[in-house]
Amino acid sequence: xxxxxxxxxxxxxxxxxxxxxxxxxxxxxxxxxxxxxxxxxxxxxxxxxxxxxxxxxxxxxxxxxxxxxxxxxxxxxxxxxxxxxxxxxxxxxxxxxxxxxxxxxxxxxxxxxxxxxxxxxxxxxxxxxx
Numbered sequence: 001x002x003x004x005x006x007x008x009x010x011x012x013x014x015x016x017x018x019x020x021x022x023x024x025x026x027x028x029x030x031x032x033x034x035x036x037x038x039x040x041x042x043x044x045x046x047x048x049x050x051x052x053x054x055x056x057x058x059x060x061x062x063x064x065x066x067x068x069x070x071x072x073x074x075x076x077x078x079x080x081x082x083x084x085x086x087x088x089x090x091x092x093x094x095x096x097x098x099x100x101x102x103x104x105x106x107x108x109x110x111x112x113x114x115x116x117x118x119x120x121x122x123x124x125x126x127x128x129x130x
Contacts, residue, residue: 032071
């Protein structure tokens with residue numbers, strides 16, 4: 001026998017773990033949009049300025065990109081490490097793992113193919129095309 005007295009009658013039609021006051025509303029989306037715009041403008045500024053040490057620009061852009069992904073995950077996907085979001089967080093982690101595995105595997109295969117290709121001159125390539 002289940003205890004139905006503790007069930008929230010207003011939770012009908014919502015995802016599990018999402019309550020009425022939890023991360024919903026226009027203000028959350030507006031805050032996320034503000035952070036996303038600031039991070040995007042900071043990325044364009046970092047790419048076009050001379051005030052940042054030039055070898056550090058790719059590192060700065062990578063850090064801003066990771067921050068941008070964090071903003072999207074928290075403010076727009078509403079994924080947190082709370083107990084109600086465990087399945088969503090694990091699905092996101094698995095997706096990131098699969099994408100990383102595909103990208104890393106593709107780079108490994110391409111590097112192996114490049115290392116095993118015989119060196120050719122332009123004349124040899126032109127002869128092969130005829």
